Amino acid sequence: MTDVTTILNVDPFIRMALQEDISSEDVTTNAIMREPKLGMAQLICKENGVIAGLDVFQRVFELLDSNAVVTFYVKDGDEVVNQQLLAEVTADIKALLSGERTALNYLQRMSGIATYTRKVSSLLEGSKTKLLDTRKTTPNNRIFEKYAVKVGGGYNHRYNLSDGVLIKDNHIGAAGGVKEAVKMAKEYAPFVRKIEVETENLDMVKEAIEAGADIIMLDNMSYDQMREAVLLIDGRAQTECSGNITMENVNQIADLGVDFVSSGALTHSAKILDVSLKNLHSVDEV
Numbered sequence: 135m136t137d138v139t140t141i142l143n144v145d146p147f148i149r150m151a152l153q154e155d156i157s158s159e160d161v162t163t164n165a166i167m168r169e170p171k172l173g174m175a176q177l178i179c180k181e182n183g184v185i186a187g188l189d190v191f192q193r194v195f196e197l198l199d200s201n202a203v204v205t206f207y208v209k210d211g212d213e214v215v216n217q218q219l220l221a222e223v224t225a226d227i228k229a230l231l232s233g234e235r236t237a238l239n240y241l242q243r244m245s246g247i248a249t250y251t252r253k254v255s256s257l258l259e260g261s262k263t264k265l266l267d268t269r270k271t272t273p274n275n276r277i278f279e280k281y282a283v284k285v286g287g288g289y290n291h292r293y294n295l296s297d298g299v300l301i302k303d304n305h306i307g308a309a310g311g312v313k314e315a316v317k318m319a320k321e322y323a324p325f326v327r328k329i330e331v332e333t334e335n336l337d338m339v340k341e342a343i344e345a346g347a348d349i350i351m352l353d354n355m356s357y358d359q360m361r362e363a364v365l366l367i368d369g370r371a372q373t374e375c376s377g378n379i380t381m382e383n384v385n386q387i388a389d390l391g392v393d394f395v396s397s398g399a400l401t402h403s404a405k406i407l408d409v410s411l412k413n414l415h416s417v418d419e420v
Contacts, residue, residue: 147274151236163231173227174417177220180408184252185214186285187244194237199229211285234411244282245407251286251400254381261388263395266291270398279401299329312338316345339363343370353377364391
């Protein structure tokens with residue numbers, strides 16, 4: 135994440151998370167730490183996985199203490215192991231105590247997504263198919279979760295509803311059909327935007343081809359239906375498989391020759407990676 139992205143799009147969400155956790159004051163910390171005091175704590179991994187979100191982890195403490203310093207021993211995308219020392223954080227002890235949970239929440243969540251994505255994407259190695267995420271993200275955490283998918287080796291689908299045209303089943307119902315929906319989208323959307331259509335059967339695939347869709351999504355189709363659809367499309371549009379795609383079944387469609395496979399499970403079903411902030415102690419100020 136760039137500095138501009140952090141300031142404009144990341145900081146507001148981190149501040150909201152901190153404000154959620156500290157509505158008026160951190161009463162425990164304020165009771166124990168009556169005066170400013172420099173301290174250090176160690177970030178330790180507690181299980182094997184892929185780390186992601188280190189900049190966000192650091193930013194939490196910087197927002198609470200502008201003089202906070204984080205020394206990292208790994209970088210985003212690295213595979214880490216149980217009991218590995220990942221970083222050391224030096225800041226005012228109040229900032230360390232008050233920011234600990236928020237910083238770890240981001241890091242655990244993002245690392246869990248990166249870990250799961252790495253596992254799924256590895257099953258597609260050797261094929262032409264790219265692994266995509268979806269908009270099935272935690273509210274107000276999309277920027278973090280989609281970044282984690284990229285760290286894990288996946289690719290981002292559209293970021294939000296303003297990002298691209300994706301005509302889904304209810305859009306088709308509202309428009310009166312696939313052809314009608316694509317025609318309306320072509321008339322309205324900027325010409326640089328690709329138009330993707332969600333299809334559920336071969337008849338809809340044929341309509342999408344005739345309407346000139348740029349990308350045709352094969353949604354919740356059987357393996358045989360998807361194979362026939364790919365043959366039918368024959369390169370006239372890009373193809374995307376979607377619908378209940380998980381680590382357990384993604385390799386079954388790797389040989390279909392589709393361009394993309396999207397999986398909401400990357401962000402809504404990944405378990406956290408367990409990390410912990412330990413060994414907090416005061417240090418002499420230089």
